[in-house]
Amino acid sequence: MTESNLPDGVTSATVDTPRLRTHYLESGEPAGTAVIFLHGNLASSLFWDETLANLPDGFRGLAIDMRGFGDSEAKAIDATRGVGDFADDLHDFIETMQLATPVHLVGWSTGGGAIMQYTIDHPDLVASLTLVDTVSPYGFVGTKDVNGTPCFADYAGSGAGGLAPEMIERLGAQDTTKDSDLSPRSVMLNFYVSPLFAFEPAREDALVDAILKSVTGDGNFPGDLTPSPNWPTFAPGPGGVNNALAAGHCDVSALVDVEPKPPIMWIRGADDQVVSDTSMFDTGYLGQLGVIPGWPGNDVYPPQPMVQQIAGMLDTYVDNGGSSTEIVIANSGHSPHLDQADKFQEIFYNFLTGLGGT
Secondary structure, three states: OOHHHOOOOOEEEEEEOOOOEEEEEEEEOOOOEEEEEEOOOOOOHHHHHHHHHOOOOOEEEEEEOOOOOOOOOOOOOEHHHOOHHHHHHHHHHHHHOOOOOOEEEEEEOHHHHHHHHHHHHOHHHEEEEEEEOOOOOOOEOOEOOOOOOEOOOOOOOOOHHHOOHHHHHHHHOOOOOOOOOOOHHHHHHHHHOOOOOOOOHHHHHHHHHHHOOOOEEOOOEEOOEEEOOOOOOEEEOOEOHHHHOEOOOOOOHHHHHOOOOOOEEEEEEOOOOOOOOOOOOOHHHHHHHOOOOOOOOOOOOOOOOHHHHHHHHHHHHHHOOOOEEEEEEOOOOOOHHHHOHHHHHHHHHHHHHHHOOO
């Protein structure tokens, strides 16, 4: 990434932490209160550049490339720890950068899970959480009620096995086309943002290039799989990002018990097709639609109620003494900071400034 490709006021740098060589984008005042942004799966810090560029006075924005993404080191992900590797990488980044704590944390999708895990591990170091179309506290796919009850004991149907092989192949082949619905560009245009939204061509190309930096393999994207006797015949493997997000590996529901409890804002796109009660990436929902044959039915394997699970956890967080606000942005998909940037920034910056900077 070159400085010329970034908005005014946003710079690019790399730091070596004890765990990971970490690339990040930065904006704002060096002495300002730190606001740290984590991206989602198949993305990078570049997806936050416009948010960084307009950060209010009094804050220092830092958007990190997580391991295996963007220009950070491609170390393998231990999926048996859920999103623990990402949370520990974040902690080392904060310490290496000698950031004053508590810090504000913003996590989109996978990044939402990571910042929830970080808060479970270090609640006294967190000033606030902003969850942007976050993954469910019970992981992605394989559970059937608001309490995260597994459909099968081995969490079959969750993890890396749920992705179409063509999607992985096109990513590895550095495909920049729209020749298939499963090319990285098509997936971004069809699922990251609302179908009503169109990128400027140069912006679209830059974000596709950022996606193509994602490292593929058993330890990174999407990971490996374990054969299962249960429908649809696979369960999460021990490595890689999609297995780190899998039900059975990823469980951040303990967030409801942290002390102290930082304020939480949950922002989501009304038309999100990724984190949804009818997610187009959920084997249960695809089985219900007949896309995956042999579906055992709603009693055994219903679509995961992801939004209901998030809402239920945050209700419990409030009941336990915390504060939480939900904002649903109309005409927005999985990435309101992209397809409704002005609205997202207004909401987020108001939340941030209401909590105070330096």
